[in-house]
Amino acid sequence: MKFVCLNCETYMNFEKVEKPGEDSLGVFFGCPSCNAKFSMVTNAGETQMVNSLGVKLGGRTVEAEPFEMTRGTLKAEATAGSGQMAAYLNEKIQGGQPAVAATTAAPAAKPGEKSGGGCPFSAMVAEMGLTSGGKPGDTETVTSDFTWSADAKEKLDRLPSFVKPMVQSSVEAFARKQGYKTITLQVMDDSKGESSNGITWTSDAEKRLENIPDFIRPMARKEVERVAKERGLATITAQVMDETKDKFMKFM
Amino acid sequence: MAVEKDLKAILRNLKYSDDAKVLEQISEHTRQVHARMAGIKHKLVVMSGKGGVGKSMTTVNLALAFARQGAKVGLLDVDLNGPCVPRMLGLHGQSLTMRPEGAIPPVGPLGVKVASMDFFLEDAAPVRWKGPMDVSPVWLGLMEMNVIREFLADVVWGELDYLLVDLPPGAAADKPPVIAGFIPDLAGAIVVTTPSEVASDVVQKSVTYARDMGIKVMGMVENMSEYRCPSCGEVNELFEGNTEAMCEMLDLPLLGRIPFDRTLARTFDKGQPLLDDTYPTIQRYQDIAGRIRTLLDYKKVLADKL
Numbered sequence: 001m002k003f004v005c006l007n008c009e010t011y012m013n014f015e016k017v018e019k020p021g022e023d024s025l026g027v028f029f030g031c032p033s034c035n036a037k038f039s040m041v042t043n044a045g046e047t048q049m050v051n052s053l054g055v056k057l058g059g060r061t062v063e064a065e066p067f068e069m070t071r072g073t074l075k076a077e078a079t080a081g082s083g084q085m086a087a088y089l090n091e092k093i094q095g096g097q098p099a100v101a102a103t104t105a106a107p108a109a110k111p112g113e114k115s116g117g118g119c120p121f122s123a124m125v126a127e128m129g130l131t132s133g134g135k136p137g138d139t140e141t142v143t144s145d146f147t148w149s150a151d152a153k154e155k156l157d158r159l160p161s162f163v164k165p166m167v168q169s170s171v172e173a174f175a176r177k178q179g180y181k182t183i184t185l186q187v188m189d190d191s192k193g194e195s196s197n198g199i200t201w202t203s204d205a206e207k208r209l210e211n212i213p214d215f216i217r218p219m220a221r222k223e224v225e226r227v228a229k230e231r232g233l234a235t236i237t238a239q240v241m242d243e244t245k246d247k248f249m250k251f252m
Numbered sequence: 253m254a255v256e257k258d259l260k261a262i263l264r265n266l267k268y269s270d271d272a273k274v275l276e277q278i279s280e281h282t283r284q285v286h287a288r289m290a291g292i293k294h295k296l297v298v299m300s301g302k303g304g305v306g307k308s309m310t311t312v313n314l315a316l317a318f319a320r321q322g323a324k325v326g327l328l329d330v331d332l333n334g335p336c337v338p339r340m341l342g343l344h345g346q347s348l349t350m351r352p353e354g355a356i357p358p359v360g361p362l363g364v365k366v367a368s369m370d371f372f373l374e375d376a377a378p379v380r381w382k383g384p385m386d387v388s389p390v391w392l393g394l395m396e397m398n399v400i401r402e403f404l405a406d407v408v409w410g411e412l413d414y415l416l417v418d419l420p421p422g423a424a425a426d427k428p429p430v431i432a433g434f435i436p437d438l439a440g441a442i443v444v445t446t447p448s449e450v451a452s453d454v455v456q457k458s459v460t461y462a463r464d465m466g467i468k469v470m471g472m473v474e475n476m477s478e479y480r481c482p483s484c485g486e487v488n489e490l491f492e493g494n495t496e497a498m499c500e501m502l503d504l505p506l507l508g509r510i511p512f513d514r515t516l517a518r519t520f521d522k523g524q525p526l527l528d529d530t531y532p533t534i535q536r537y538q539d540i541a542g543r544i545r546t547l548l549d550y551k552k553v554l555a556d557k558l
Contacts, residue, residue: 009265011269047383048382048390051383052395054398056273059276066407067348212557213543215506244558248555
């Protein structure tokens with residue numbers, strides 16, 4: 001913030017800062033030409049705003065201490081009564097008992113072993129309409145011009161609602177292009193292999209891509225396709241793979 | 253009557269000077285953050301748009317997983333209003349040691365160094381700042397950002413292989429991606445979600461916003477994938493959703509799935525974390541840490557294996 005002396009048409013110089021009250025700052029400015037003095041006084045909100053910047057107006061004379069602002073602005077009285085609160089919580093939550101050893105915290109029941117209705121999640125699972133395997137009990141019907149095989153439909157139905165239309169549309173676009181009438185799991189998988197920019201992969205290139213750990217394979221696929229695109233190629237061959245590899249060798 | 257002055261014309265002839273030295277100090281703050289972070293090889297933030305998805309649990313376990321693999325690890329808990337990392341690691345009640353060169357962080361299990369707002373608070377006390385709360389919207393955000401800046405600039409981490417930053421919850425135009433933007437040479441963000449559609453929806457927004465801020469989102473961890481009932485032993489999925497499909501749509505690798513594990517959670521609740529690397533859920537965290545290392549070494553992997 002700067003002030004202008006309108007008589008002299010010049011910026012006033014920052015001179016000093018004082019603290020006229022607990023939540024106030026007095027910032028003094030002087031005109032270098034006519035020597036007029038001017039003081040800006042901040043209200044509590046403005047004072048806090050300046051403090052929140054973590055700066056000292058006019059600059060520092062001594063080095064800042066670690067966590068100077070954090071320690072200086074935490075309200076000490078906020079901790080009043082917190083000791084009693086902690087004791088209360090400890091008593092109510094832990095019953096005042098010392099923490100038990102980690103390995104004995106919860107004896108696991110054997111798989112399949114039923115107990116007298118103590119499962120805290122059964123009701124929730126039932127409410128969600130899931131079977132014991134976590135599969136949805138009922139699903140929406142796929143509306144489509146294509147015939148979806150039962151397993152493909154199940155896979156589609158398991159997608160989150162916001163993803164489902166996009167995936168369905170993408171798979172069907174692929175099926176239409178390939179002349180398929182039925183969507184199977186294979187068609188769904190193949191549709192993923194076709195990139196959005198129409199690039200195709202030879203089987204050799206696909207095989208080499210499998211050397212990459214599966215969770216980063218999609219990223220690697222993109223990198224290779226980027227190289228192909230840069231070279232104006234529509235098919236990923238072993239040569240494109242070599243060129244991509246060379247590109248990354250340069251980073252080593 | 254005084255002649256009206258044309259301020260625009262006056263300013264055209266004046267040269268601005270920062271004589272209150274505000275800009276100079278703010279630049280110095282940035283320099284200090286860069287200097288402090290210089291000894292850290294990989295800086296990662298752990299975020300999620302949704303609260304309650306187990307972000308802190310994931311961050312803590314990933315820190316322990318890296319440490320188990322022999323790395324030097326720091327963990328910065330910047331959830332100012334709900335810091336829980338120290339309690340989970342049995343460090344609650346300890347504090348940063350203030351020295352002229354900076355704040356020395358306490359060292360937790362497996363040598364993990366920890367900094368958290370919790371170290372400034374009394375038991376069960378909330379964070380409360382001095383200042384007029386009736387106008388807090390004016391200054392509170394700025395204050396919190398500068399407190400986080402102090403955590404980045406003032407903690408003496410020394411040489412680290414990994415610094416994991418546990419961000420507060422929040423989605424789109426909110427603090428987390430902005431905080432991540434403070435961190436120089438950030439390697440990327442790990443996003444935590446649960447397979448519920450509600451969480452997926454919000455997490456998706458936070459990924460988009462982080463990318464808008466230029467933050468590299470490295471991958472996603474699905475937490476609370478399934479639950480083994482300690483009473484009946486039956487394993488069920490907790491939510492109906494498909495994180496894999498979401499990852500595919502967002503073009504992100506799914507780094508791993510973590511079950512809801514009451515036994516493990518209890519040990520962290522009590523500040524006595526289970527550290528046994530043969531424990532199945534811990535092995536899953538180890539796998540995720542391994543994948544993150546691969547991602548950090550992505551270019552080398554491509555050069556080697558393609």
